[in-house]
Amino acid sequence: xxxxxxxxxxxxxxxxxxxxxxxxxxxxxxxxxxxxxxxxxxxxxxxxxxxxxxxxxxxxxxxxxxxxxxxxxxxxxxxxxxxxxxxxxxxxxxxxxxxxxxxxxxxxxxxxxxxxxxxxxxxxxxxxxxxxxxxxxxxxxxxxxxxxxxxxxxxxxxxxxxxxxxxxxxxxxxxxxxxxxxxxxxxxxxxxxxxxxxxxxxxxxxxxxxxxxxxxxxxxxxxxxxxxxxxxxxxxxxxxxxxxxxxxxxxxxxxxxxxxxxxxxxxxxxxxxxxxxxxxxxxxxxxxxxxxxxxxxxxxxxxxxxxxxxxxxxxxxxxxxxxxxxxxxxxxxxxxxxxxxxxxxxxxxxxxxxxxxxxxxxxxxxxxxxxxxxxxxxxxxxxxxxxxxxxxxxxxxxxxxxxxxxxxxxxxxxxxxxxxxxxxxxxxxxxxxxxxxxxxxxxxxxxxxxxxxxxxxxxxxxxxxxxxxxxxxxxxxxxxxxxxxxxxxxxxxxxxxxxxxxxxxxxxxxxxxxxxxxxxxxxxxxxxxxxxxxxxxxxxxxxxxxxxxxxxxxxxxxxxxxxxxxxxxxxxxxxxxxxxxxxxxxxxxxxxxxxxxxxxxxxxxxxxxxxxxxxxxxxxxxxxxxxxxxxxxxxxxxxxxxxxxxxxxxxxxxxxxxxxxxxxxxxxxxxxxxxxxxxxxxxxxxxxxxxxxxxxxxxxxxxxxxxxxxxxxxxxxxxxxxxxxxxxxxxxxxxxxxxxxxxxxxxxxxxxxxxxxxxxxxxxxxxxxxxxx
Numbered sequence: 001x002x003x004x005x006x007x008x009x010x011x012x013x014x015x016x017x018x019x020x021x022x023x024x025x026x027x028x029x030x031x032x033x034x035x036x037x038x039x040x041x042x043x044x045x046x047x048x049x050x051x052x053x054x055x056x057x058x059x060x061x062x063x064x065x066x067x068x069x070x071x072x073x074x075x076x077x078x079x080x081x082x083x084x085x086x087x088x089x090x091x092x093x094x095x096x097x098x099x100x101x102x103x104x105x106x107x108x109x110x111x112x113x114x115x116x117x118x119x120x121x122x123x124x125x126x127x128x129x130x131x132x133x134x135x136x137x138x139x140x141x142x143x144x145x146x147x148x149x150x151x152x153x154x155x156x157x158x159x160x161x162x163x164x165x166x167x168x169x170x171x172x173x174x175x176x177x178x179x180x181x182x183x184x185x186x187x188x189x190x191x192x193x194x195x196x197x198x199x200x201x202x203x204x205x206x207x208x209x210x211x212x213x214x215x216x217x218x219x220x221x222x223x224x225x226x227x228x229x230x231x232x233x234x235x236x237x238x239x240x241x242x243x244x245x246x247x248x249x250x251x252x253x254x255x256x257x258x259x260x261x262x263x264x265x266x267x268x269x270x271x272x273x274x275x276x277x278x279x280x281x282x283x284x285x286x287x288x289x290x291x292x293x294x295x296x297x298x299x300x301x302x303x304x305x306x307x308x309x310x311x312x313x314x315x316x317x318x319x320x321x322x323x324x325x326x327x328x329x330x331x332x333x334x335x336x337x338x339x340x341x342x343x344x345x346x347x348x349x350x351x352x353x354x355x356x357x358x359x360x361x362x363x364x365x366x367x368x369x370x371x372x373x374x375x376x377x378x379x380x381x382x383x384x385x386x387x388x389x390x391x392x393x394x395x396x397x398x399x400x401x402x403x404x405x406x407x408x409x410x411x412x413x414x415x416x417x418x419x420x421x422x423x424x425x426x427x428x429x430x431x432x433x434x435x436x437x438x439x440x441x442x443x444x445x446x447x448x449x450x451x452x453x454x455x456x457x458x459x460x461x462x463x464x465x466x467x468x469x470x471x472x473x474x475x476x477x478x479x480x481x482x483x484x485x486x487x488x489x490x491x492x493x494x495x496x497x498x499x500x501x502x503x504x505x506x507x508x509x510x511x512x513x514x515x516x517x518x519x520x521x522x523x524x525x526x527x528x529x530x531x532x533x534x535x536x537x538x539x540x541x542x543x544x545x546x547x548x549x550x551x552x553x554x555x556x557x558x559x560x561x562x563x564x565x566x567x568x569x570x571x572x573x574x575x576x577x578x579x580x581x582x583x584x585x586x587x588x589x590x591x592x593x594x595x596x597x598x599x600x601x602x603x604x605x606x607x608x609x610x611x612x613x614x615x616x617x618x619x620x621x622x623x624x625x626x627x628x629x630x631x632x633x634x635x636x637x638x639x640x641x642x643x644x645x646x647x648x649x650x651x652x653x654x655x656x657x658x659x660x661x662x663x664x665x666x667x668x669x670x671x672x673x674x675x676x677x678x679x680x681x682x683x684x685x686x687x688x689x690x691x692x693x694x695x696x697x698x699x700x701x702x703x704x705x706x707x708x709x710x711x712x713x714x715x716x717x718x719x720x721x722x723x724x725x726x727x728x729x730x731x732x733x734x735x736x737x738x739x740x741x742x743x744x745x746x747x748x749x750x751x752x753x754x755x756x757x758x759x760x761x762x763x764x765x766x767x768x769x770x771x772x773x
């Protein structure tokens with residue numbers, strides 16, 4: 001009996017230990033919380049593509065040829081190797097593979113239109129680094145995974161069916177980025193494909209759409225020998241040739257059927273050359289074992305996601321947090337080969353000793369929170385990004401604004417490399433030619449003509465002349481003025497750090513030009529004519545979406561008026577005092593959400609709460625402005641509302657475009673309890689944390705964040721302790737929480753504590769009080 005009892009106790013101990021180990025294993029796998037299809041329906045514009053963190057290759061299904069993938073679609077046209085996720089505009093979708101079983105047996109003398117297959121989400125699986133789907137028309141199971149520069153396919157064909165594969169260099173993203181239908185195209189300039197040997201195909205595709213001239217080279221190897229093939233040019237069969245060059249080039253291959261094993265293809269991708277693609281493949285995929293590469297990709301994602309550990313098993317928000325962290329670490333996109341070669345802003349191939357991150361740079365969005373997040377999580381990538389900026393400048397004459405395929409497309413307003421550079425340098429990320437980059441900042445901010453986007457001029461000429469942008473000369477005049485002012489303030493911060501007093505005085509003066517558009521009667525930033533008169537008539541909720549008369553970029557006067565993040569106190573003085581400013585800010589959330597648009601598409605203005613639009617970036621700092629006014633409890637209230645109501649880990653779960661990770665980065669910072677409202681001073685405004693216990697690993701240690709008594713009701717900060725001492729400011733400094741191990745403890749409650757964070761002498765700094773020293 002004793003033996004039996006001992007045995008049972010021993011057995012229970014083993015079970016308990018195993019259960020504990022299993023539970024700990026789950027906790028070490030943050031990838032299990034990621035719902036990777038989040039945002040693929042509606043406004044989110046995210047995609048389903050296997051990739052590694054910050055990798056070049058994004059290998060995934062194409063259900064359409066504008067935003068690549070939509071959860072509402074039921075047809076797959078193929079699997080392309082490059083994509084762009086989460087933006088209002090898209091590009092890439094290059095080098096499409098599509099497995100089939102009966103193309104060659106049908107003796108197609110002409111390549112048919114719209115080859116595709118039905119699919120069902122019931123037979124689809126997507127997680128970071130891996131995608132699987134069953135093509136219902138042919139019952140082929142397709143699996144995809146990726147390394148940084150390569151894609152790997154595994155196709156399981158039905159027994160007894162031919163193993164065929166189409167490589168399509170004609171089809172791809174077929175839209176530009178424009179509001180004018182006659183400009184809405186993406187054209188193949190030239191493509192090439194060739195049979196190298198019985199196991200290898202290589203080629204390239206050069207096109208122009210949003211990217212002025214997009215170069216994509218590939219080198220594909222197959223696990224089975226090629227049995228037969230057919231090449232098509234302009235849809236016509238080209239017999240007895242092994243290679244083709246043209247604008248409409250496609251290849252259909254049938255593979256030998258020696259056994260029942262699946263067909264595996266490994267594909268190197270390069271922006272530089274077919275040889276670069278081959279070397280990328282040779283360096284990154286040395287095996288035919290698909291599961292090995294799949295595991296490598298999964299491990300890479302787990303390593304990235306585990307930088308932040310949430311020790312809060314009761315929180316239903318963990319899925320959204322890790323999904324956001326996944327989306328926030330896809331970009332910037334690597335755009336260089338293992339050889340160090342990259343295609344730069346002059347469309348030429350260069351070589352460097354760093355990783356060139358210019359595949360996608362959406363700085364109008366990401367300067368706000370995504371780039372600051374990377375300074376904490378991946379300072380190494382941020383440092384290479386600074387080198388990328390400088391190379392872009394050296395080869396183009398301006399710092400990047402909006403980049404795809406290594407090239408400037410001038411996609412959005414502002415010159416937002418400035419806050420990214422100032423933020424990185426302040427945080428000690430400086431292993432590059434700092435002085436050269438600083439000179440590039442000044443030059444780029446003074447170029448008369450940046451370029452043109454959607455037929456509209458971009459440049460600093462009229463800003464410098466009038467000290468605002470006249471609305472009868474340029475569209476988005478108010479938004480440009482406000483953003484140029486902020487970017488100039490960031491240059492001033494850089495000048496101060498480098499002890500350049502004259503430069504500081506000049507750019508700090510320009511940073512105050514926002515005052516020239518403030519109208520004391522309407523209490524709004526208003527469009528002004530070149531003659532100094534206000535534009536009439538004035539409708540504060542009108543948006544003409546990139547057409548003439550559009551004074552507010554993807555927004556309204558109510559949203560844009562508060563884009564003075566660097567000088568809240570100066571803006572308050574324009575209003576005539578704190579109470580008036582608070583009243584105006586309060587009213588933002590309770591006004592009608594109506595937008596007047598004259599029939600134009602205003603879907604970018606989304607996630608509306610009154611006239612506050614959380615679905616677009618210009619207002620992402622606005623809620624935190626209550627801290628500058630000594631009312632942080634209002635920040636806490638609205639932050640909690642946005643976290644719980646504007647995000648969910650579902651296909652329709654994002655209220656606006658994820659915009660290369662900015663929407664998700666707002667969530668990450670805000671859920672941790674602070675946010676980088678400004679850049680170049682290392683300041684974070686305190687909000688309200690979402691989790692009981694969270695830790696963030698960084699290069700200098702670990703930041704531990706605890707929220708005692710946090711619950712659905714207890715959303716207000718009662719008190720804060722920093723490293724064991726009471727902390728009364730409603731803002732933090734980077735050096736206090738990221739220079740070593742640090743502990744931040746929040747005491748939460750159900751009622752606002754209006755006595756915390758309201759000391760007039762401890763409010764966040766504003767430009768109006770700033771001094772050079």
